[in-house]
Amino acid sequence: MSAPGTTRPPGQGAHAPARDAPSAPRAAEPARAARLEAALGDPFDPGNPHGHLALLRADEAREVPEATEALLAEAGLAAEFVPHDLGGRLTGLEELARVLRPLFRRDLALGYGFGITSLFAASSVWTAGDEDQRRSLAGVLLGGGRVTIVHREVAHANAILRDEMHAGPRPGGGWLVGGRKDVVINAHRANAFVMYARTSEGDGPRSHSVLILGPDAPAAGEVRRLGRVNTPGMRGAHFSGLELDGVALPDGALVGTVGDGVSLALRSFQTSHCLVPGTVLAGVDSVLRMAVRAATENRPDARPTRRGRKVLAGVFADLLACDAMAVTGLRAMSLVPEQSYLLGAAVKYTMPDLLREDLEELATVLGGRGYDRGPLYGGFQKLVRDLPVAGLGHAGTAVCQAVIVPQLPALARTAWFRTAEPPPALFTPGAPLPPFDHRRLAHSRTDDLLTATxxxxxxxxxxxTGHGSPHSALAALARTFVEELRTLRVHCVTLSGAFDPQACALADRYALVLSAAAVLGLWEARATHGDAFLGDPAWAVLALSRIARRLGVRGADPSDGTVEAVLDELLARCRERRSLDLYGTRLSG
Structure with a gap:
């Protein structure tokens, strides 16, 4: 591992491989992901019971797509959310994201409603539960049951994060729980609830605790599952209310110790910070594919117009940049779990805005087709509705600001330009990883791996420095982001850690710098391995120029040749039915 400032030629010698060089072998698609992709079939086939048309019709009727849920149950998808040592298949989050992408490529609501919520609920138990709690919850999931999460109330709350449960000691031992939440996913059919309940009247870090309401009836009190709540997005998922009245739980219902709720949320929610964007990205992949079809239909050369080329290539570069950041975050939780805290928050903070901007750009290419309700284009409007409900709206941003802003002064003083570079495996998608263990996640380190990269x-x-070469353009952009980091250090070192407009604006810029670092780290790793496309500077130059534009800093404008090189790869992948992420895997349609 080279220290910052040492000389190591990127790629093969001083240059990345030529455009016509054969791609280096990439890690094979996990067999489970390939099987699920094949079972779900061609999403654009109107006769496919698991295709876009069937899922759109279920969404319009606000119904769960029962045929597809049955297929997922038969495939044992719930086992993906249970750690391997408890009888499940969960050994790493990157692999889990790859297994889930076929599902999220078709329907976010299905991805959430069928199971990923169970992982987010169970994460605090996998992180700090005792052996009995871990095995009991694993038994619920492996037996075909569902687990859901009852969030605590937070500032800037949306409906899902509004209101909360409260709990106190019960005479004779155990806990007495009460309260009401009006919007809980799968509350009507959950077999177990993991609750972040208020156990102290204060608002400090020890205000909440985590309790499990298992499948057995409580010793006393009443559990009321209230009526369904219609949400503007993810209409095929089922949200409803939950009310607890004097519910008695045993001492063994407490996860960790009293007051651990906020700390456990900070540790265990790292998984969702990277996993949500890393799976939702597959939905934008589908929309980009729709836009390519719309832009090339009836074109004699099967190529978009000049304006369409810039939009499509730019969005493709954004997707690769987002995937570089998400996959880096997912891999960090296996490789360096004690240092993945800030990275995870930055992924969740940055990617939603990038993906929303991409959808706005794609709308200009889709034109009137964007309002279509059929199998070819109907998924666009659905994704636009679903994204905010998937935790990618204002509430999710506020949660990530709460992680990043207090850390900025310490990062500026002790981490930036001082942290050692991370292991190269961090930027090698699909390469073997040590087993992921929730219990190793932390939230107190202030190293900054990506700025070191x-x-x-x-x-x-x-x-x-040769004028006009792709590598010189990449070098110029890289220097731009290093200078941005130097500027951030000057402004952040004097911050008090308070949440004011200046601190939030600096957090915005910092997260974008991290996304640029992920692009550079991924590009260098793939160049070293001889990847003909990802190891070529073109995609990285286009991605970094777009990030620089969002920062409002002067960056090298990509040449027409750069845009065309990225567009060529996009069109080739669409023709060959390959995914538009880092992996380029075969799709059913």
């Missing part, structure tokens, strides 16, 4: 790669790009 930014500085290191920029140093290794020095010398690429």
């Amino acid at each position: 930014l500085v290191g790669v920029t140093g290794r790009l020095e010398g690429h």
